[in-house]
Amino acid sequence: MIIWINGTFGSGKSTAAYELQRRIRSSFVYDPERFGYWLMRNVPREIAKPDFQDYPLWREANYQLLKQISQDYKGIMIVPMTLTNEIYFNEIIGKLRNNGIEIKHYTLMATEQTIEKRLRQRFEGKKSWAYQQMEARLKSLARDTFKEHIMTDHMTIDEVVATIAKRSGVELLPDRRTKIKKRVDRLVITLKMGLLK
Numbered sequence: 001m002i003i004w005i006n007g008t009f010g011s012g013k014s015t016a017a018y019e020l021q022r023r024i025r026s027s028f029v030y031d032p033e034r035f036g037y038w039l040m041r042n043v044p045r046e047i048a049k050p051d052f053q054d055y056p057l058w059r060e061a062n063y064q065l066l067k068q069i070s071q072d073y074k075g076i077m078i079v080p081m082t083l084t085n086e087i088y089f090n091e092i093i094g095k096l097r098n099n100g101i102e103i104k105h106y107t108l109m110a111t112e113q114t115i116e117k118r119l120r121q122r123f124e125g126k127k128s129w130a131y132q133q134m135e136a137r138l139k140s141l142a143r144d145t146f147k148e149h150i151m152t153d154h155m156t157i158d159e160v161v162a163t164i165a166k167r168s169g170v171e172l173l174p175d176r177r178t179k180i181k182k183r184v185d186r187l188v189i190t191l192k193m194g195l196l197k
Contacts, residue, residue: 001076001077001102001103001104001168001170002066002070002076002077002078002079002096002101002102002103002104003020003076003077003078003079003103003104003106003164003168003170004079004081004083004093004103004104004105004106005017005078005079005080005081005106005108005164006081006082006083006084006105006106006107006108006141006146007082007107007108007109007141008082008084008115008130008133008134008137008138008141009082009115009119009124009130009133009134009137010115010118010119010122010124010130010134011108011109011110011115011118011152012108012118012152012157012160013080013081013082013108014031014080014189014190015157015186015189015190016080016108016157016160016161016164017029017078017079017080018185018189019157019158019161019186020078020161020164020165020172021078022173022175022185023161023165023172023173023174023175024075024076024078024165024170024171024172024173025075025173026074026075026076027075027076027077027078028069028073028075028076028077028078029077029078029079029080030065030066030069030077030078030079031079031080031081032058032062032079032081033081035052035058035061035062035065036052036053036058037052039052039055039057039058040052043055053083053085053088059088059091059092060091062092063091063092063095063096066079066092066096066101067095067096067099067101070096070101076170082137083146084136084137084140084141084146085140086143086145089145089146093105104164104167104168105146105148106148106149106150106164106167107141107146107147107148107149107150108150108152108160109138109141109142109149109150109151109152110151110152110153111153112134112135112138114152114153115134115138116131116134119131119134122190148167150163150164157186158175
C-alpha cells in the first residue's frame with residue numbers, strides 16, 4: 001500500500017509522513033522531492049524549468065520507482081508530495097492505480113490564514129516560493145481529483161496522523177515519547193526538509 005499525503009507547502013505533509021512512519025510497523029517514507037532537487041541541479045540554467053514537476057523525466061522516474069518498490073517491498077510506503085496538476089496526478093497516481101497498486105491519497109487542507117501562520121513558523125516570508133504558490137495550490141487542491149480532503153485548521157499533528165491511519169485501515173503503534181521528544185523529532189524533520197532545498 002502507498003499512503004500519498006498531498007497538500008500545499010506548509011500543510012504538514014512531511015511531519016505527518018514521518019510521524020506515521022514512526023508508528024507503522026514496516027513502513028518507509030519515499031520523498032519524490034529528492035529526485036526533483038537532484039534534477040534541477042543537473043540541468044543548465046538556460047534550459048531549466050521553474051518547477052521540477054514540469055520535467056516528464058521526474059514524473060516517469062517517480063512512477064517507475066514507486067511501481068518497482070511496491071512490487072518488492074511488503075511494507076507501507078508513505079509519500080509526502082504536493083501534486084496539484086491533474087495531468088501529473090494521473091501520470092503518477094493514476095498509472096499506479098491502473099497497475100493494481102493500492103494507493104490511499106489524502107490532501108491536507110487549511111485556510112490561507114492557517115497556512116500563512118505555519119509558513120511563518122518555518123521562517124518562510126511572503127517572498128518565499130511556498131508563500132507565492134499558496135493561493136493557486138489551495139485552489140487546485142480543492143478539486144474533486146484531489147479528494148479525499150482532511151481539514152487540518154483545528155487539528156493537531158497527532159490527530160492528522162490518527163485520521164490518516166484510520167481511513168487507511170492501518171493500526172498505529174503506541175507513541176511513548178514525551179512532549180519534548182516529539183517536539184525535537186518534529187523540529188529535526190522541519191530542519192532536514194529545509195536543508196534539502
